Each structure stands twice: as C-alpha cells, then as structure tokens.
Amino acid sequence: LQTGCEQPTSLQQVKRQKELIIVTRNSPTTYYQGKEQPTGFEFELAKRFAKELGVKLTIITANSLPDVFHALADNGASQRISLAAAGLAVTDHRQRQVRFSQPYMDVTQQLIYNAKLKTPKSFADLVPGKFLVLAGSSHAERLKQYSDQIPIPWETTEVHENIDLLRMVNDGEIDYTVVDSNELAMNFIYFPNIRVAFDLAPSDKLAWAFPKSVDASLINRANLFFAKIKANGTLAHLYERFYGHVEQINYVGVKTFTKQMQKRLPKYRNYFEKAAESYDMDWRLLASIGYQESHWRPKAKSPTGVRGLMMLTRATAKEMGVSNRLNPKQSIMGGSRYFKKIKARINQDIKEPDRTWMALAAYNVGYGHLQDARKLTEMRGGDPNKWVDVKESLPLLSKKQWYQLTKYGYARGYEPVLYVQNIRRYYDLLRWLTVPQ
Numbered sequence: 001l002q003t004g005c006e007q008p009t010s011l012q013q014v015k016r017q018k019e020l021i022i023v024t025r026n027s028p029t030t031y032y033q034g035k036e037q038p039t040g041f042e043f044e045l046a047k048r049f050a051k052e053l054g055v056k057l058t059i060i061t062a063n064s065l066p067d068v069f070h071a072l073a074d075n076g077a078s079q080r081i082s083l084a085a086a087g088l089a090v091t092d093h094r095q096r097q098v099r100f101s102q103p104y105m106d107v108t109q110q111l112i113y114n115a116k117l118k119t120p121k122s123f124a125d126l127v128p129g130k131f132l133v134l135a136g137s138s139h140a141e142r143l144k145q146y147s148d149q150i151p152i153p154w155e156t157t158e159v160h161e162n163i164d165l166l167r168m169v170n171d172g173e174i175d176y177t178v179v180d181s182n183e184l185a186m187n188f189i190y191f192p193n194i195r196v197a198f199d200l201a202p203s204d205k206l207a208w209a210f211p212k213s214v215d216a217s218l219i220n221r222a223n224l225f226f227a228k229i230k231a232n233g234t235l236a237h238l239y240e241r242f243y244g245h246v247e248q249i250n251y252v253g254v255k256t257f258t259k260q261m262q263k264r265l266p267k268y269r270n271y272f273e274k275a276a277e278s279y280d281m282d283w284r285l286l287a288s289i290g291y292q293e294s295h296w297r298p299k300a301k302s303p304t305g306v307r308g309l310m311m312l313t314r315a316t317a318k319e320m321g322v323s324n325r326l327n328p329k330q331s332i333m334g335g336s337r338y339f340k341k342i343k344a345r346i347n348q349d350i351k352e353p354d355r356t357w358m359a360l361a362a363y364n365v366g367y368g369h370l371q372d373a374r375k376l377t378e379m380r381g382g383d384p385n386k387w388v389d390v391k392e393s394l395p396l397l398s399k400k401q402w403y404q405l406t407k408y409g410y411a412r413g414y415e416p417v418l419y420v421q422n423i424r425r426y427y428d429l430l431r432w433l434t435v436p437q
C-alpha cells in the first residue's frame with residue numbers, strides 16, 4: 001500500500017547507513033585500545049555483530065554511565081546510536097528507560113574493602129569511612145534498595161571508572177566500593193590489598209540496551225546473534241580470553257611474585273632480554289616461564305633430574321649446547337631456544353595467542369601429548385586449534401578410557417593446563433608492571 005513512505009525499521013536503518021553505531025564505556029571489561037588494535041569484551045561482541053550485519057562498527061565512548069543512557073535517549077536526533085554495549089546490568093529502574101536484549105552474561109555485585117579493615121560479613125559491619133560507587137550504576141541502584149541496612153553514608157562518582165575505585169580501595173584512598181564479579185576477576189591481580197567482603201544478592205544479568213522507542217527488529221537480530229554465539233562457542237571463547245586465566249590466582253602468589261620481581265629478576269632481566277632478542281620473542285614471556293620453572297633460582301633442582309633457572313633436562317641441555325645448567329645465562333639462552341624450537345613445530349593454522357599457549361603446553365608436557373590432546377579435542381567435537389578447547393582435553397590424558405585411544409598414552413594432563421595458566425598470570429603482571437624497553 002504505502003510501503004514506500006514507511007519509516008525504515010531499526011534494522012533496515014542500520015543496513016542503509018551501512019554502519020552500526022554503539023555507545024560504550026572505555027574500561028578493561030568493555031572497550032580499550034590494545035597493543036595494536038582496540039579490544040575489550042563488549043568491543044569484540046559488537047565487532048562480530050556488525051560483521052554479521054555486513055556493516056561497519058563505530059564506537060562512541062561515554063564519559064559516565066548516565067551519559068551512556070543520555071546518548072541512547074538522544075539517539076533519534078543526531079547521533080544515530082543503535083545500542084549501548086557497556087557491561088550494563090538489567091535493572092528495574094533501567095527497564096523503564098530502555099529496552100534490553102537477551103542477557104549474555106551473569107555477574108554478581110561484590111562489596112570490596114581494603115585488607116587492613118576488619119572483614120565485613122554484612123552491611124551492618126561497615127565501619128565509618130569512605131564508600132564510593134559509580135553514579136547511575138546498577139551498584140548504586142542496589143545500594144538504594146539496601147539503604148536501611150547500610151550504617152554509613154555512601155557517595156557516587158561520575159568521574160571514575162570501576163578500575164579506579166578498585167585502585168582507590170587498594171591504596172586506602174577509599175574504604176569500600178562495589179564492582180561486578182567480572183571486573184574484579186579481571187583486575188584484582190593488580191591490587192593485592194583489596195578483598196571481597198560479600199556478594200550483594202541477587203546476581204545480575206548483563207545485556208545490550210536499546211532506545212525505548214525503537215522497534216523490535218534490531219533487538220531481535222541481536223538476540224539471534226547472542227543465541228548463535230552461545231551455541232557455536234564464540235561466547236565461551238571470548239569469555240576465556242578475557243576472564244579465563246585470572247580466576248584461580250591467589251594473593252600470596254602475587255605478593256611473592258612482586259617481591260621476587262624486585263629481588264631476583266633484576267639480576268637476570270638482561271639475559272631474558274638478550275634471549276628474547278636472539279629468538280624474536282617477548283622477554284616478559286620468557287621471564288614468566290623462568291619464574292614458573294624455578295622462581296628465578298639458578299640452582300633449582302628437581303627430584304626428576306631437571307635443573308637450573310629454566311629447569312632443563314640433561315638431554316635438552318645437551319641438544320641446546322648448554323654445558324653448565326646451573327649457569328643462569330646459559331640456562332636462559334638454552335631454555336628460550338628450546339621453547340622457540342617447540343613453538344616452530346606448532347601447527348601453522350593455530351593463531352596467536354593460542355599458538356603461544358599451545359607451545360607452552362608442549363614445552364611442559366611434550367609435543368606428542370599436546371598432539372594427542374588436540375586429536376581428542378577433535379573427536380569430542382571441539383576445535384583442536386583453540387586453546388580453550390584443547391585445555392579441556394589435556395586432563396583426559398590421565399584417564400585410561402581416553403589415553404588408551406592416543407598415540408603417546410598417559411600423561412599428567414592437568415599439569416600443562418596449570419602451567420599455562422600460571423605463566424599467563426605472571427606474564428600479565430610483568431606486562432602491567434614493567435615498562436617496555
């Protein structure tokens with residue numbers, strides 16, 4: 001009838017303008033500039049959604065949470081913003097202002113305090129001090145609901161991000177804050193003085209927010225997209241990439257690490273840098289391997305006969321031209337060269353960073369076992385080129401029903417998984433705490 005004059009749907013609109021414009025926050029869990037390109041969990045999701053729609057992605061960053069919602073509300077006007085992808089929790093209050101997609105992640109709000117304070121078991125235990133949360137956040141909304149139980153005043157800020165609040169608690173500038181569990185998981189390794197007091201029930205669901213006035217077409221398309229990436233493992237893969245390896249860190253480990261970074265590492269840093277230069281690698285990765293192997297102790301020894309800073313076997317040492325395994329320089333050069341050699345054997349189809357994780361696993365458990373685990377991964381319907389899948393199969397190498405199917409048989413398959421996890425956490429710390437040369 002009058003199709004020609006009808007308003008385009010929100011989905012048609014995006015396709016016509018050939019551009020998906022989203023608003024987000026610049027933060028570790030959402031969107032930030034990585035070493036070479038932008039990254040962040042929300043960015044990676046949005047990038048894939050835009051690709052699926054066949055349009056280009058444009059990012060607008062809001063300076064605060066209230067600004068995220070203003071940007072959405074003003075959307076019809078000039079900015080043409082389609083949605084907000086900003087780690088947003090679905091809350092009652094917000095549901096009156098915006099429309100949410102299906103959730104893509106569950107998180108828990110956690111009360112964070114400085115370790116020198118007494119552990120609060122509940123709000124009633126909070127002692128007078130500074131309690132700060134993000135303005136307009138799901139956290140502020142939750143605190144309002146609990147207000148009759150909270151004995152001290154709390155304030156909100158528009159000028160900080162949650163990462164700042166964590167640092168401020170760590171440094172004793174404030175006493176309490178609330179952040180989401182995913183934000184804490186990703187960042188607490190950098191803040192040894194913060195602790196979780198308790199969870200603020202119930203848990204929250206994170207979703208994308210759309211302008212209230214919008215028709216359902218783009219939201220439906222986003223829901224389809226979420227259903228698809230849940231089913232095909234993309235979401236799990238992204239989750240592992242951003243949050244996977246920090247889960248099991250313990251505070252003692254971080255403290256010892258940072259202590260040894262000042263005490264032992266300076267003596268060997270030079271050798272790691274030389275080795276990295278010779279073999280075209282990041283010295284901080286090599287140093288992380290060295291820490292995992294021996295805590296940077298050149299005279300380390302194990303009952304199985306491996307020794308030295310990089311814990312080389314006699315055979316490997318010989319192959320790498322190491323005449324004295326207890327000489328730290330030789331050990332570092334030899335170990336790095338050996339790692340390089342193993343890495344070169346890893347299937348060319350495996351992309352970074354998975355390539356590095358697989359090489360580390362092979363360095364730890366042996367190349368043959370890694371290949372076995374990759375075959376098991378394939379048999380089980382996983383992707384043998386993805387670390388997130390292969391690390392599920394490695395532990396099966398210690399179970400007979402599985403190892404009897406493999407070429408190289410039994411292996412302590414849990415070890416390489418822990419090994420890689422530890423090294424990734426040390427590597428994160430070193431990248432955070434050292435300035436590149």
Ligand code: VAL
Nearest residue numbers: 087088089137138139
């Ligand atoms: N999830 C919180 C919120 O919804 C923050 C971290 C964005 O307000």
